[in-house]
Amino acid sequence: AQKITQTQPGMFVQEKEAVTLDCTYDTSDPSYGLFWYKQPSSGEMIFLIYQGSYDQQNATEGRYSLNFQKARKSANLVISASQLGDSAMYFCASSGSARQLTFGSGTQLTVLP
């Protein structure tokens, strides 16, 4: 079984600054994946970034990077140079031997002008 915990229901960040969204996970699978998705107010789920449990380096995709600390079981999302369009709900998710994703409760990010 997988469990994802996102402890920040809401976060605020000033435009152009960096922000870190927290995610901790719990799994008994030896091999697993960690994902971040963005859900804007329009409702669609947008894939942002993926980290495999055996990947040696932290994943990066443009302004998104995943701070993967395996010993701490954390997979925080870092967004650099925040933009107004980054305002959205952000979900951390995991997968393991069962292929489906397990989602956290989400963090509502608001970027302030």
Place this chain on the structure above:
Amino acid sequence: NAGVMQNPRHLVRRRGQEARLRCSPMKGHSHVYWYRQLPEEGLKFMVYLQKENIIDESGMPKERFSAEFPKEGPSILRIQQVVRGDSAAYFCASSLRTSGSYEQYFGPGTRLTVT
């Protein structure tokens, strides 16, 4: 290069009616997942299908809900005799591979409202 398609985008049903939600995966993807998102909550897994096979339905309610992914055509999530508690956003996702890195790409969702 179309993404995951879902229709309808919005569906209104009266209590007791049937709801039928369709999902066409990305081209070349043969793995389909259905998730439900209740208001103010994260997504919850319902069912995982490959062509003509249900792989994992551990998240499906035992009654009234069914899913299929036929050899030809879209995947269908069917909810019979809908109740108000079925009002939610239903997302379909597809993926390409079965092992290693396998991102799931989501459709736009179907918002079901039961009146």
